Amino acid sequence: MFDKILIANRGEIACRVIRTARRMGIKTVAVYSEADADAVHVRMADEAVPIGPAPSAQSYLVIDRIVEACRATGAQAVHPGYGFLSENPRFCAALEAAGIAFIGPGVPAIEAMGDKIESKKLAQAAGVSTVPGHLAPILDEDEAVEVGRRIGYPVMIKASAGGGGKGMRVAANDEEAREGFRSARNEARSAFGDDRVFAEKFIEEPRHIEIQVLADSHGNTVYLGERECSIQRRHQKVIEEAPSPFLTEEMRRAMGAEACALARAVGYRSAGTVEFIVGADRSFYFLEMNTRLQVEHPVTEAVTGLDLVELMIRIAAGEELPFRQEDIRLDGWAIEARVYAEDPLRGFLPSIGRLTRYRAPQEGAQVRVDTGVDEGGEISMHYDPMIAKLIGIGTNRNAAIASIRSALDGFVIRGVNHNIPFLAALMHHPRFVEGRLTTRFIAEEFPDGFHGTAPSGEAADRLAALGAALLHRQAVLRGAPTGARDWTLRAGRQNRPVTVAEDADGWRVTLDGRSFAIQGRWRPGELLFDGVVDGTRLVAQIDRRPVGLRLTHAGGEVDMALLSPRAAALAELMPVKAPPDMSRFLLSPMPGLLVSVAVAAGEPVRAGQELAVVEAMKMENILRAERDGVVEALHAKPGDSLAVDQKILEFAAA
Numbered sequence: 001m002f003d004k005i006l007i008a009n010r011g012e013i014a015c016r017v018i019r020t021a022r023r024m025g026i027k028t029v030a031v032y033s034e035a036d037a038d039a040v041h042v043r044m045a046d047e048a049v050p051i052g053p054a055p056s057a058q059s060y061l062v063i064d065r066i067v068e069a070c071r072a073t074g075a076q077a078v079h080p081g082y083g084f085l086s087e088n089p090r091f092c093a094a095l096e097a098a099g100i101a102f103i104g105p106g107v108p109a110i111e112a113m114g115d116k117i118e119s120k121k122l123a124q125a126a127g128v129s130t131v132p133g134h135l136a137p138i139l140d141e142d143e144a145v146e147v148g149r150r151i152g153y154p155v156m157i158k159a160s161a162g163g164g165g166k167g168m169r170v171a172a173n174d175e176e177a178r179e180g181f182r183s184a185r186n187e188a189r190s191a192f193g194d195d196r197v198f199a200e201k202f203i204e205e206p207r208h209i210e211i212q213v214l215a216d217s218h219g220n221t222v223y224l225g226e227r228e229c230s231i232q233r234r235h236q237k238v239i240e241e242a243p244s245p246f247l248t249e250e251m252r253r254a255m256g257a258e259a260c261a262l263a264r265a266v267g268y269r270s271a272g273t274v275e276f277i278v279g280a281d282r283s284f285y286f287l288e289m290n291t292r293l294q295v296e297h298p299v300t301e302a303v304t305g306l307d308l309v310e311l312m313i314r315i316a317a318g319e320e321l322p323f324r325q326e327d328i329r330l331d332g333w334a335i336e337a338r339v340y341a342e343d344p345l346r347g348f349l350p351s352i353g354r355l356t357r358y359r360a361p362q363e364g365a366q367v368r369v370d371t372g373v374d375e376g377g378e379i380s381m382h383y384d385p386m387i388a389k390l391i392g393i394g395t396n397r398n399a400a401i402a403s404i405r406s407a408l409d410g411f412v413i414r415g416v417n418h419n420i421p422f423l424a425a426l427m428h429h430p431r432f433v434e435g436r437l438t439t440r441f442i443a444e445e446f447p448d449g450f451h452g453t454a455p456s457g458e459a460a461d462r463l464a465a466l467g468a469a470l471l472h473r474q475a476v477l478r479g480a481p482t483g484a485r486d487w488t489l490r491a492g493r494q495n496r497p498v499t500v501a502e503d504a505d506g507w508r509v510t511l512d513g514r515s516f517a518i519q520g521r522w523r524p525g526e527l528l529f530d531g532v533v534d535g536t537r538l539v540a541q542i543d544r545r546p547v548g549l550r551l552t553h554a555g556g557e558v559d560m561a562l563l564s565p566r567a568a569a570l571a572e573l574m575p576v577k578a579p580p581d582m583s584r585f586l587l588s589p590m591p592g593l594l595v596s597v598a599v600a601a602g603e604p605v606r607a608g609q610e611l612a613v614v615e616a617m618k619m620e621n622i623l624r625a626e627r628d629g630v631v632e633a634l635h636a637k638p639g640d641s642l643a644v645d646q647k648i649l650e651f652a653a654a
Helices: 011-023 040-044 063-073 089-097 107-114 116-125 141-151 174-192 249-265 297-304 308-316 397-409 420-428 430-434 441-445 457-477 565-571
Strands: 004-007 027-032 047-050 077-079 155-163 166-171 197-201 207-215 221-233 236-242 270-278 284-290 333-340 357-359 367-371 386-394 412-414 485-491 494-503 506-511 514-519 528-533 536-544 549-553 556-563 585-587 592-597 610-616 619-624 629-634 647-651
Touching (some): 004 011, 011 040, 011 308, 027 063, 047 063, 063 089, 077 308, 116 155, 116 249, 141 155, 141 174, 141 197, 174 197, 174 619, 207 249, 207 284, 207 308, 221 249, 221 297, 221 441, 236 297, 236 420, 249 270, 249 284, 270 308, 297 308, 297 333, 297 386, 333 397, 367 397, 386 397, 397 420, 420 430, 430 441, 457 485, 457 494, 457 514, 457 549, 457 556, 485 565, 494 565
Parallel strands (some): 004 027
Antiparallel strands (some): 207 270, 236 333, 270 284, 485 494, 494 506, 528 536, 585 647, 610 619, 629 647
């Protein structure tokens, strides 16, 4: 077994590998860029080595610097995590040449599976079901149209060297094929340095289901069940779970057998994932093989009881798998939600800045949190904006959903925008609860984007009763009488009569004539309430407002104030301040680089027409006209670095 390993990564995955290595008694070495000098993974490791400036191309992607860090520290092996160099055969070869073990598969398997075109040919040869498509690189827009017509729309145009949702576009007609070819190729060139793209049939009502495999160097290959990864946005996974609510045991065995056959065909060694697209008729087709640890591996660990990082390390050290296929059992259910620094109310645009408050839910048998940040840390524009992975665990799917709902309610993040409101909305969505999932789930259920949610029905009443109780506590501490008192609860712009009485066990609230018993501890200034309202556990976040409190629960937030009846009547008369009208301007929705402007001053534009392209986090974002109009002036030019809401162009007054 190794004495010391280096983790060639950052953030939550670096921290996760360090935790397992520490438990195994293995010393760890972190590497870090200038932007990550104070990062959590640097503080967790036994040693840390600087490897260059903030941009990953000058630090985490520089092979020579990481090999040199291994030599300087005496690290005998490298765990690459995911992303960065994890699937780069040149990195694996450089480590081999330096006599350093790579905690992953060898060069032949990485090369064979790293090219989406070649991997499909190998899968076909191994007897694995594959999607109909055009596997040769597409040369230009005209060929993209020809291929789309021949395969039959809709088609998926994909980067050959792609991953993480980058360089992928769905085209439903000739025009979209041309545009998709351009965008996919540009994104592929920017993200991977390889602009080759190909096309394949887009499966209707598809599910994205992947099989986790493990293989050692002694000829043993097993699969560890499946993960349902169908909840995606722009081909980026948002929610993953294990097992899948769709698969039968027969399908699981068939998909597992094909995954293992492919792993054997390429001489695979280590943990890997074979991804399948599954149709509504339960047909399944090979998509690709990821020759690394997956972001969503914790859900597999939760239902199998296995530590995949430990097994990867043991396999790399030459050990044999300690079990066979018949020993694998799936027990319980696990759901993972990816918590990102992004603004779901602004099209999920990345949010950068400092975490002024950060408090993850308490971990235990039902909750796991994998993170690489802490309070005071910074979400940088240079890297993926993931804050944490939150895993809810239960004896069955409903129990896992309940676990992750409560954990999301208690996840405190301030200083940057985040997607927890959207994740909570997904966890409460009836279609998700039923398990009717496809990769089109978000596009179908949120066709106009996410605009927030508000508690309704019983949940709204319980939250209102809680708000009245907490506001009453504030009033008492300011000198109000301690006994029962009649108030008016102003929630949003709605007034509701309420009576609140407090005793040693909590509060008794009468709201609109209905009585609520509330148990729990809370003092003004605390960010969380975790207690019981009317017999139901309720976790809510509490923020002070200029008047009253803001309560956040189940992804929705409500501003509440406790007023006298007279003050409430006067509040009804207060005018609502309208925001300034910015409809004449095209504003940058995110910090980023203005790649191109497609129009000129004085030019008429039509609704839906491309106006500009802004690049952020290596993703191209096309900004389109919302309605017909005429461009009056340009306020930015290609190459400019843009701030959020910076003016790009202005339309003439109607």
